Amino acid sequence: MNVTVHGRTRHYRTVSFDARRNALRLIEQRLLPHQFKIVTTQNFRETARAIQDMVVRGAGAIGATAAYGLAQGTRAFRGASFEKFQQHVEQVYQTLKAARPTAVDPVNAMNQVRAAMNVGETVAEQQSLALAAAEKFADEDVAHCEAIGRHGAPLLRDGMRVLTHCNAGWLAFVDVGSATAPMYAAQVEGKKFHVFCDETRPRSQGATLTAWELAQQKISHDIIADNAAGHLMQRGEIDLVIVGSDRTLGRTGEVANKIGTYTKAVLAKRHGIPFYVAIPLSTIDWNLKAGTEIPIEERHAEEVLGSWGVNARGRRAYVRVANPGSSARNPSFDVTPPELITGIITPEGIFKPRELWKDRKRLGG
Amino acid sequence: MNVTVHGRTRHYRTVSFDARRNALRLIEQRLLPHQFKIVTTQNFRETARAIQDMVVRGAGAIGATAAYGLAQGTRAFRGASFEKFQQHVEQVYQTLKAARPTAVDPVNAMNQVRAAMNVGETVAEQQSLALAAAEKFADEDVAHCEAIGRHGAPLLRDGMRVLTHCNAGWLAFVDVGSATAPMYAAQVEGKKFHVFCDETRPRSQGATLTAWELAQQKISHDIIADNAAGHLMQRGEIDLVIVGSDRTLGRTGEVANKIGTYTKAVLAKRHGIPFYVAIPLSTIDWNLKAGTEIPIEERHAEEVLGSWGVNARGRRAYVRVANPGSSARNPSFDVTPPELITGIITPEGIFKPRELWKDRKRLGG
Numbered sequence: 001m002n003v004t005v006h007g008r009t010r011h012y013r014t015v016s017f018d019a020r021r022n023a024l025r026l027i028e029q030r031l032l033p034h035q036f037k038i039v040t041t042q043n044f045r046e047t048a049r050a051i052q053d054m055v056v057r058g059a060g061a062i063g064a065t066a067a068y069g070l071a072q073g074t075r076a077f078r079g080a081s082f083e084k085f086q087q088h089v090e091q092v093y094q095t096l097k098a099a100r101p102t103a104v105d106p107v108n109a110m111n112q113v114r115a116a117m118n119v120g121e122t123v124a125e126q127q128s129l130a131l132a133a134a135e136k137f138a139d140e141d142v143a144h145c146e147a148i149g150r151h152g153a154p155l156l157r158d159g160m161r162v163l164t165h166c167n168a169g170w171l172a173f174v175d176v177g178s179a180t181a182p183m184y185a186a187q188v189e190g191k192k193f194h195v196f197c198d199e200t201r202p203r204s205q206g207a208t209l210t211a212w213e214l215a216q217q218k219i220s221h222d223i224i225a226d227n228a229a230g231h232l233m234q235r236g237e238i239d240l241v242i243v244g245s246d247r248t249l250g251r252t253g254e255v256a257n258k259i260g261t262y263t264k265a266v267l268a269k270r271h272g273i274p275f276y277v278a279i280p281l282s283t284i285d286w287n288l289k290a291g292t293e294i295p296i297e298e299r300h301a302e303e304v305l306g307s308w309g310v311n312a313r314g315r316r317a318y319v320r321v322a323n324p325g326s327s328a329r330n331p332s333f334d335v336t337p338p339e340l341i342t343g344i345i346t347p348e349g350i351f352k353p354r355e356l357w358k359d360r361k362r363l364g365g
Numbered sequence: 366m367n368v369t370v371h372g373r374t375r376h377y378r379t380v381s382f383d384a385r386r387n388a389l390r391l392i393e394q395r396l397l398p399h400q401f402k403i404v405t406t407q408n409f410r411e412t413a414r415a416i417q418d419m420v421v422r423g424a425g426a427i428g429a430t431a432a433y434g435l436a437q438g439t440r441a442f443r444g445a446s447f448e449k450f451q452q453h454v455e456q457v458y459q460t461l462k463a464a465r466p467t468a469v470d471p472v473n474a475m476n477q478v479r480a481a482m483n484v485g486e487t488v489a490e491q492q493s494l495a496l497a498a499a500e501k502f503a504d505e506d507v508a509h510c511e512a513i514g515r516h517g518a519p520l521l522r523d524g525m526r527v528l529t530h531c532n533a534g535w536l537a538f539v540d541v542g543s544a545t546a547p548m549y550a551a552q553v554e555g556k557k558f559h560v561f562c563d564e565t566r567p568r569s570q571g572a573t574l575t576a577w578e579l580a581q582q583k584i585s586h587d588i589i590a591d592n593a594a595g596h597l598m599q600r601g602e603i604d605l606v607i608v609g610s611d612r613t614l615g616r617t618g619e620v621a622n623k624i625g626t627y628t629k630a631v632l633a634k635r636h637g638i639p640f641y642v643a644i645p646l647s648t649i650d651w652n653l654k655a656g657t658e659i660p661i662e663e664r665h666a667e668e669v670l671g672s673w674g675v676n677a678r679g680r681r682a683y684v685r686v687a688n689p690g691s692s693a694r695n696p697s698f699d700v701t702p703p704e705l706i707t708g709i710i711t712p713e714g715i716f717k718p719r720e721l722w723k724d725r726k727r728l729g730g
Contacts, residue, residue: 033687033688034689197691199669199687200592201564201566201590201591201592202590202592204686207669207670207686207687207691208686211691212688212691214691215688215690221691222692222694223669223687223688223691223692223693223694224669224693224695225566225567225591225624225625225669226590226591226592226625227565227566227567227623227628228625228694228695228696229628230625230627230631230699231624231627231661231699231700232696234627234699258592259590259593260590260591260593260595262595262596262599263592263594263595263628266631266632266635267628267631270631296596304564304572304588304589304590305588306674307671307672307674307684307686308686309671309672309684309685310684310685311676311682311684312682312683317682317684318676318684319672319673319674319675319676319682319683319684321564321673322398322564322569322588323572323573323576323577323580323588324398324399325580326562326572326577326580326586326587326588327586327587327588328587328588328589329561329587329588329589329593329597330589330590331593331596333596334595334596334599335596335599
């Protein structure tokens with residue numbers, strides 16, 4: 001999407017590839033929203049470290065980064081021995097895979113690149129095919145998000161107030177995003193609407209990343225405490241909810257997403273407000289039989305016990321907010337049942353959550 | 366309640382009076398939970414400033430502080446002219462009233478003191494009666510909270526997990542608190558239970574004040590992000606909710622309390638978890654006919670856009686978390702309808718919210 005730096009507006013993807021330099025260009029997401037900076041990774045080890053250290057985060061974005069990283073490592077091989085080349089590619093693959101060991105997107109992305117490369121019969125051919133496959137992966141990620149936008153945009157009508165939770169924006173993908181895609185598409189259509197961003201404690205991705213995205217696109221928005229959405233719904237100030245998902249169960253229509261999503265779905269149901277989940281097909285899990293099987297990561301208590309931000313001198317700083325000595329529970333995700341979800345917006349159209357299974361052929365299941 | 370400082374445990378009230386020095390002793394609540402300190406106000410102007418600057422906060426606590434402040438100012442008068450004395454008392458009253466112009470508790474408390482004083486026929490008599498009335502006000506505040514504790518304690522059973530929101534603890538009163546009173550009483554009865562404290566963004570009174578209170582009383586607790594309660598309820602990890610209230614409508618049973626209370630009530634209802642509101646009778650509003658008539662204060666956006674805490678050097682500091690340039694909405698209270706409330710715990714017993722009006726004679730209406 002467009003980013004304005006020092007008054008100059010340019011289009012960026014979260015990750016792109018400089019083929020001449022064999023280098024990745026990544027938005028340094030840890031500095032956002034306070035600083036916009038592009039970092040370059042010169043080799044696959046630096047790329048793996050960028051994934052590990054969360055320079056780049058979000059399912060689509062780390063998938064594309066791993067795909068490009070595999071191409072980068074593959075292209076850096078010098079020599080003619082096909083056996084040594086294969087050993088090298090395997091090492092690159094394992095290094096990138098180990099960067100976020102529980103994430104499934106880098107592995108899926110790299111498997112696509114590997115399958116495409118394997119058609120080649122020489123080192124040079126495979127190197128060339130690897131890059132083409134990585135570019136294709138990134139372009140398709142964008143195309144999927146754009147399709148979500150096309151299907152979701154009609155849900156937004158002029159004057160609407162839309163609630164979103166966490167960041168399922170373009171920063172989490174290569175471009176456009178999932179929950180934000182209908183908003184960006186509706187904006188292009190000239191619609192006027194207002195977005196409420198849940199701040200999304202404890203990591204505040206709504207107050208930081210989503211608010212930054214919307215500000216860059218000049219979309220009217222307010223940040224609210226996670227506590228405030230219920231009150232705003234009660235007063236008739238929210239018309240629509242759109243969120244993303246980390247994992248959607250194809251068999252049941254249950255949606256795992258950032259902690260607090262379930263709460264917003266319960267509130268939306270009570271107030272008769274449509275609640276939509278926007279997802280690329282890659283996040284549908286066709287295997288699990290129940291949401292209770294989804295492991296819920298408990299993250300470090302420090303996230304709940306304090307806040308990261310910038311201090312009065314403009315430096316990144318952590319403040320401890322909570323009572324010293326008190327402990328915290330920090331479940332990071334929750335599961336929203338299908339009866340609370342109006343529809344799942346996918347690149348293939350909008351589906352009732354319980355109808356994903358019926359349409360699984362079309363949805364890649 | 367008991368506070369342990371440097372290994373020494375002593376009983377404190379949030380506000381007490383040193384008659385010999387004609388001074389108030391207040392817990393400096395702005396330093397909690399990071400530092401426990403008692404401050405002294407030497408005259409009624411200092412006392413008014415302590416209310417204004419929120420050294421002391423919470424309905425019961427500022428009521429008692431104003432009552433003592435009026436006695437303090439009254440007792441400082443030197444002279445025999447009854448007319449000048451009355452002018453002086455009026456000035457003290459107006460100064461204390463202006464410290465928190467929208468709060469009703471200081472005014473109600475001071476009116477009780479004035480009514481008691483007026484029986485006296487000399488300056489000295491009125492001075493003496495003022496102090497006695499202020500002491501009576503503070504003692505009654507404690508007695509009311511203790512009665513809430515007696516009525517509420519049977520709701521807590523061994524092994525229960527209790528959720529509370531914001532701080533309706535002893536720091537908000539003279540002692541004991543409202544939502545915490547059943548917990549403290551149950552602890553005395555030897556019951557074991559666990560408390561989840563909503564951090565209560567944006568001002569984090571749960572993570573700071575309530576967690577500090579529970580830690581001082583050695584009650585097992587965890588702080589959670591406001592987003593997490595729904596998930597914990599879904600997983601069967603919360604058995605009971607007890608919150609306080611800033612204003613409860615005697616005619617309708619609607620409860621105004623800190624933003625986010627309504628959301629927890631909606632979640633509790635969905636999960637069949639009992640939801641109780643603990644209140645002294647002074648917070649019942651017998652006049653308003655609908656919750657929509659309750660003005661909802663919108664506080665400063667900075668509260669939502671960042672956090673107050675202590676930095677790495679142990680100094681109090683603010684960090685800006687949110688995207689610079691993004692705005693925030695910050696409604697501070699919400700209104701919970703009676704159908705979501707299992708019972709209202711009062712010093713007179715537990716009532717169904719819709720039955721307050723029927724019992725209004727007994728409840729001071």
